[in-house]
Amino acid sequence: MKAPKFILALLTVIFINQTQAQNTFDHSIWDQALLLNVSEEGKVNYNGFMRDSSQLYQYFSQLSANPPKEDWTREEKLAYWINAYNAYTIKLIIDSYPLKSIKDLDNPWGKKFFKINGEWYSLGELEHKILRKFGDPRIHFAINCASFSCPIVWNRAYTAENVNEALDQQTKKFINDPTRNTITDEEVNVSKIFTWYKKDFKVNGGDVKDFINRYASVKIGKQPKKGYKDYDWSLNE
Template identity: 50%
Template sequence: MKKFILSFAVLISGVCMFASCNLISSAGFNSKGLPTPDVRTADASVNIESTVKLDHSLWDELLQKHVKSNGLVDYKGFKKDRAKLDRYLEMLSSQKPTDQWSSSELLAYYINLYNAYTVDLILKNYPLKSIKDINGPWTKEFVKVGNKKLSLGAIENSILRKMNEPRIHFAINCASISCPKLMNEAFTADKIEQQLEKATREFVNSDKNDISVTSAKLSSIFDWYKGDFTENGMTLINYVNQYAKTKINKGAEISYKNYDWNLNEVK
């Protein structure tokens, strides 16, 4: 019995360690049947012939107005434009993604869905110091898609990550200082490749990482999702070096920075 209790305690401890990284529960692992095509094998011709071409211009307008170039967000300004944000959320929620959507259309949709509903969550609980002050921000199923409800954790872990595009980690924003910045433009299917590349390159070379030739202190994102960046024999150093202005030597010491969960708000 003691052995069982000890084993159970170790299991719970491991789960809690993982949850402390990304605050994920079982709610974060349910895609509700939404499509998650592997972007690595998607046929380019399919992307051109997508049955749906969504208009994200309203979100683009809001982002340009209320998000600074450094990624800090004017939540007070967003509150004043609540009606416009609600219209955009209603448009997103009215959609029913299918396998007939291109992978590019789906990626743009899911990223914007995550980011817009994260802003919505902050506004519903504003003012606050951190998204972690909210009970279950990544596990509550409050994001509507058609007749389904998902959690933010589900969108990230059971949908976007299943599409095998690790750059999504630099496109979605968790409303915190250490997160990749919220871009001040909407993601769109026709620009998704350039936007993901830009977001990744900017994040790698930002102050969220301290990179030198002989060592690197990286964002905890690279620790939490290491498996996403190191598939098919790719090392973490190899992955970062694709984007870093300063190239890290093979075998260099890698450590990780503490994560700042304070709200990414314009002061």
């Protein structure tokens, strides 16, 4: 006896939905850890992360065992890799805590200290070989190097649903933060991120100034004084 067509159609929809659900990574553990241990201003409670380390290591296990698949959406992949970068940065710090700066560590961005799908990675590889390949300069304001002058750690997990809006918000927040960028009618003194990654900000035929002006409350024009701020590598706690 053949099943009615509407039942076959229903089963097909269920199968498709289950497949899509399997492709969506669950970042809820990381989201909870961030809410508990990162302030609205981006100050990180590393002692708190150490107390919650069992939960954190459960998230690391999930990251390691469930890398992005080819059929994931761009947003799913982007959220996964941003969260992975930030979570493993926290791991790097708490594994050697207490310390005053990430630069107190030996080769912090070149050290291969975590596995994803059986392959060893470093933070530098996640940033330069994966995240920057997305061609979206806003990622520089979502990933954090555990330092005061870095963009702040957002106290929520990135997801496929929120990543585009969140990247815009984090970019705008960073550019208009007077502790990280000074843009007035008389002076422009911006983060060294804009010179270290200058080519990343040359999008849609524009340059660094065009990118900044897209988000800045005060626009860069003909201000007489222009330069870059000293970078404060002290720990963001």
